[in-house]
Amino acid sequence: MRILAITVLLCISFGGYTQTFTLQSPDGQITLEVNLSGELSYNVSYKGNQVINTSPLGFEFRGEPAMCSGFTLLNTPGFVLQRDSWEPVIKNKHARIDMQWNEIHFDLIEKEGEKRRMDLFFRAYNEGVAFRYRLYGSKTIGNRSISREVTGFSVPSHSQAWVAEYKPPYTSSQESEFNKRSVTGLTAQTVAGLPLLVEVDKQNYLAITEANIDDYPGFYIGRTTDAAEGQVLLTTKLSPLPGENEEGIKARFSDKIYTPWRVVMIGDNPGRFIESEIVQSLNPPCAIENPSWIQPGICAWDHWWSGEVKMEMPVIKEYIDFAATQGWPYMLIDWQWYGPFNRPEADITQPAPQLDMPEILAYARARNVRIWLWLYNTDANRNNAFEEAFALYQQWGIAGVKIDFMDRDDQEMVNWYRKIIKKAAQHKLMVNFHGAYKPDGIERTYPNMITREGLLGEEYSKFSDRIIPAHNVTLPFTRMLAGPMDYTPGGFLNVTPGQFKQQSPTLIMNTRCAELSKFVIYESPLTVFCDHPKHVLGQPGSDFLRIVPTTWDDTRFVDGYPGEFIVLAKRSGKAWFLGAMNNDAMRTVTIPTGFLSAGKYELEYWEDAKDAAKNPAKLRKKRMVVQAGKPIKIQMASGGGYVAVLKPL
Numbered sequence: 022m023r024i025l026a027i028t029v030l031l032c033i034s035f036g037g038y039t040q041t042f043t044l045q046s047p048d049g050q051i052t053l054e055v056n057l058s059g060e061l062s063y064n065v066s067y068k069g070n071q072v073i074n075t076s077p078l079g080f081e082f083r084g085e086p087a088m089c090s091g092f093t094l095l096n097t098p099g100f101v102l103q104r105d106s107w108e109p110v111i112k113n114k115h116a117r118i119d120m121q122w123n124e125i126h127f128d129l130i131e132k133e134g135e136k137r138r139m140d141l142f143f144r145a146y147n148e149g150v151a152f153r154y155r156l157y158g159s160k161t162i163g164n165r166s167i168s169r170e171v172t173g174f175s176v177p178s179h180s181q182a183w184v185a186e187y188k189p190p191y192t193s194s195q196e197s198e199f200n201k202r203s204v205t206g207l208t209a210q211t212v213a214g215l216p217l218l219v220e221v222d223k224q225n226y227l228a229i230t231e232a233n234i235d236d237y238p239g240f241y242i243g244r245t246t247d248a249a250e251g252q253v254l255l256t257t258k259l260s261p262l263p264g265e266n267e268e269g270i271k272a273r274f275s276d277k278i279y280t281p282w283r284v285v286m287i288g289d290n291p292g293r294f295i296e297s298e299i300v301q302s303l304n305p306p307c308a309i310e311n312p313s314w315i316q317p318g319i320c321a322w323d324h325w326w327s328g329e330v331k332m333e334m335p336v337i338k339e340y341i342d343f344a345a346t347q348g349w350p351y352m353l354i355d356w357q358w359y360g361p362f363n364r365p366e367a368d369i370t371q372p373a374p375q376l377d378m379p380e381i382l383a384y385a386r387a388r389n390v391r392i393w394l395w396l397y398n399t400d401a402n403r404n405n406a407f408e409e410a411f412a413l414y415q416q417w418g419i420a421g422v423k424i425d426f427m428d429r430d431d432q433e434m435v436n437w438y439r440k441i442i443k444k445a446a447q448h449k450l451m452v453n454f455h456g457a458y459k460p461d462g463i464e465r466t467y468p469n470m471i472t473r474e475g476l477l478g479e480e481y482s483k484f485s486d487r488i489i490p491a492h493n494v495t496l497p498f499t500r501m502l503a504g505p506m507d508y509t510p511g512g513f514l515n516v517t518p519g520q521f522k523q524q525s526p527t528l529i530m531n532t533r534c535a536e537l538s539k540f541v542i543y544e545s546p547l548t549v550f551c552d553h554p555k556h557v558l559g560q561p562g563s564d565f566l567r568i569v570p571t572t573w574d575d576t577r578f579v580d581g582y583p584g585e586f587i588v589l590a591k592r593s594g595k596a597w598f599l600g601a602m603n604n605d606a607m608r609t610v611t612i613p614t615g616f617l618s619a620g621k622y623e624l625e626y627w628e629d630a631k632d633a634a635k636n637p638a639k640l641r642k643k644r645m646v647v648q649a650g651k652p653i654k655i656q657m658a659s660g661g662g663y664v665a666v667l668k669p670l
Contacts, residue, residue: 044100046145047121051287053145057127060090063143064175065150067287072225074175074252078141080156083166083270088131088139095128095138105302110312110468111546113301113505116574120302122146135160148297149286151232156278164273167259170240172283174229174255175248180204180221183499183583185214187241189267191260192428194456195475198492199499201584204253207244212258215459216502217242218291218583228286228294229255230503232303234461235439237280238262238271239430257283260431272432281461291498292578295589300504301462308466314449315468316420317546317571320344320351320393322509326483327553328526332357333375338384343554345388348567351420352385353393353549362397363426369400369410382417391420393453398427407441411448421451421471421547430458442467453507453547460504471547476500478508479551483527489518490531490660491584491604493539498583501544510539511550511566513557515637517660518605526553531602532637533562534629535662540569541600542589547571561640565627565664569598577616586657590616599626599665603657607634610655617649617667624653626665633658646670 040057052066061078064071079089106119126142140155159165183199184207195214207213216230231240238260248254259271272278282303286294309315321344323330323337330336337354344352356362360373372378385392394414401407401424414422422445427434438454445452446469454473464470476496482488500506512529513536521530529536540548548571557563573591579599581587586608588601597617601610624647630639637660647653647667655663 040094042098042125044123044125044143044145046147047102047123048147050147051145051150053143053150055127055141055143057092057094057129061092063152065285065287067225070225072176072221072227072287073285074177074249076173076175076254077171079171080154080167081169081171083168085165086134087171088137089171091132092129092139093132095130096126098125098127100125107306109301109465110307110309110315111317111464111471112572112574113464113544113546114296114298114573114576118298118302120146120298146299148288148294148299149284151282151284151299151303153282154280156274158274158276164275166270167272168268168270170257170259170271170280172257173245174285175252176204176219176227176255177221178205178251178253180219180253182207182220183218183495185499187212187214191241191431194428195458196477196481198477198487199495204244204255207242207253207255209243209245211243213242215241216499217255218499218502220291224289226288226291226294228291228502230284230300230459232282232284232300232462233305234281234435236274236278236432236436238432238435239458240281260429262431263433286502290578291583292581292587294502295497295578296576297502300460300502301465304462304465306466307468309446309469312468315451315471316350317471318350319347319566319571320353320547320549321347321349322353322355322549322551324355324551326480326509326527326551327556330553332373334377334381337376337381339554341385341388341390343558344390346558347563349550350389350391351393351547352390353395353423354381355395356397358394363399365403367397367400367403369396369406370413378417386418391418393421393423394419395423395425398424398456401441402437408444411444411450414450415448419450421445421453421469423453423455426456427454428456442470445469451547453549455507459500462504464504472505472507472545474507476506476508478506479510479512479529482512482529483525484523486521486523486530488530489605490535490602493531493535494581494587494602494604495584497542497587497589505545506543507545507547507549508539508543509549509551510536510543511552511557512536513552513560513562513638517635517637526556531660532629532633532658532662533640534627534633534657534664535602535660537562537565537627537664538600538602538662540566541591541598541664542587542602545571561638561642562627568666579612580610586610588612595669597667599663599667601655601657601663603659603661605659607659607661608657610657612653612655614647614649614651614653618669619649621670622647622649622667623670624665624667626663628655628663629658629661633661
């Protein structure tokens with residue numbers, strides 16, 4: 022990692038008592054203004070157009086006055102041009118990350134009263150802006166209690182947003198559709214999950230999320246009626262502590278505390294946000310001294326989703342064989358491997374009586390497959406059982422743990438996540454959280470946090486009709502902007518919407534090629550494959566799953582729009598992989614190949630068969646030679662897709 026910092030001239034204006042500080046992105050296209058006089062506020066413009074109007078900053082507390090105004094500066098602010106370059110342990114998008122930004126910070130103290138301290142940090146990147154607060158302990162003994170973070174985002178009232186709406190009491194698995202709607206439709210009762218993609222107009226887009234959540238609750242978006250004419254003020258809603266309601270305490274602290282970074286990606290095309298590394302870059306560098314044991318890959322999964330799967334030795338061996346046949350490094354043993362779960366007597370160190378763990382591990386080792394284990398969070402947490410269990414799993418040679426059903430992101434749960442991740446790292450275990458809150462870039466600091474759920478994924482095809490093509494092509498522009506998502510793709514029983522029904526084994530409402538494209542488009546260094554071996558082995562498309570990687574040296578957005586379609590190009594070594602996915606309309610797309618170096622390439626591709634609209638499991642596989650720079654024309658059926666590999670000749 023390399024960090025370069027250069028102090029640059031400060032832009033500051035004084036007009037009467039006004040103190041307005043201006044910060045620009047390195048390319049000059051984004052301008053951030055911060056006003057410290059009167060009520061603390063900020064605004065943001067992009068290419069001369071104001072995309073966030075005057076918006077409030079500050080906090081309200083239990084038992085003390087709010088901190089939103091009446092400050093004076095303790096420092097002489099100057100902004101700094103900074104550059105941070107590093108090679109990530111897990112290459113989610115890029116083999117090397119190079120970020121530049123301008124930064125300014127303000128050390129504030131109240132002019133009157135208790136003269137409390139608060140610091141503000143602002144960054145302007147070419148991809149957007151980020152800011153956070155630092156609060157200090159009180160002069161009196163005991164904790165300070167945050168009841169509300171006042172941070173707002175004032176956007177034009179004609180804006181549209183893709184909203185994943187939840188409800189108090191803020192306990193959920195964050196599994197919802199991102200539905201497009203007017204921001205005027207949000208209310209004071211709205212609890213919208215992040216990332217929140219906002220279309221100000223067709224040339225101006227925002228994506229609001231957060232990064233580096235540590236000892237602080239996750240935040241959601243609501244709305245207040247207190248906004249200027251023609252504007253909608255989106256508000257910050259923090260997840261309350263257990264036992265507190267929406268009006269109660271959100272966080273307690275006695276010493277200095279940093280909030281997470283409030284991140285606003287900004288650009289003229291929402292697809293460019295997919296390429297951004299801003300969320301990961303706002304986290305500290307890798308804290309694991311030698312992370313070479315952290316390895317990505319595809320994982321077979323003996324889950325109820327794929328059929329009437331029983332927790333018994335022959336089934337586990339069948340899935341280990343499946344992984345070995347496909348050349349995948351992992352197999353996940355899911356719930357009930359240690360018997361009934363979420364019970365006081367549950368013991369996560371003792372396999373169920375019908376399982377012989379030494380035999381399972383030996384069988385897997387002989388086939389070059391490593392095992393993951395599922396845990397219910399309360400069973401792991403009871404009397405800190407995870408500490409003994411993680412040490413035992415390391416002795417067994419377990420690759421990682423999937424921990425499930427937390428369904429919270431309050432301050433206490435956020436701290437529990439970090440405790441689990443750190444303890445897992447000590448025992449060389451990777452972590453996959455399900456029933457989880459959205460990512461925040463922690464994978465830079467702890468790359469053993471390799472993926473997580475926190476989305477409406479493929480498992481819902483088992484018991485609902487909610488996994489529709491439009492949803493699948495919305496996720497990359499919304500939830501995926503926060504980081505890796507364990508969607509669990511791989512359903513090979515592909516049907517049309519008219520043929521779909523809830524059954525066992527599970528049906529999938531898109532074409533086989535669309536299913537293959539999820540392995541290119543969806544970001545997840547550990548990709549957990551959902552279907553049963555008998556539905557996959559020897560079937561069209563299974564060959565692609567033997568060659569597709571789960572990490573990438575480069576990622577390029579090619580074309581698309583949320584809810585309609587998406588085309589991504591991703592490079593692994595010298596090979597480029599193309600993934601395209603469609604909503605329920607037939608579509609022809611021309612893919613420019615400017616991302617290729619000069620020369621000729623062998624194009625191997627899997628496309629929807631001509632009758633895929635009626636027979637979605639059918640595809641065609643072909644090869645041809647193409648010239649770099651010349652476009653590739655593809656056709657996708659309703660709910661269809663396309664995948665390809667380009668290798669230089």
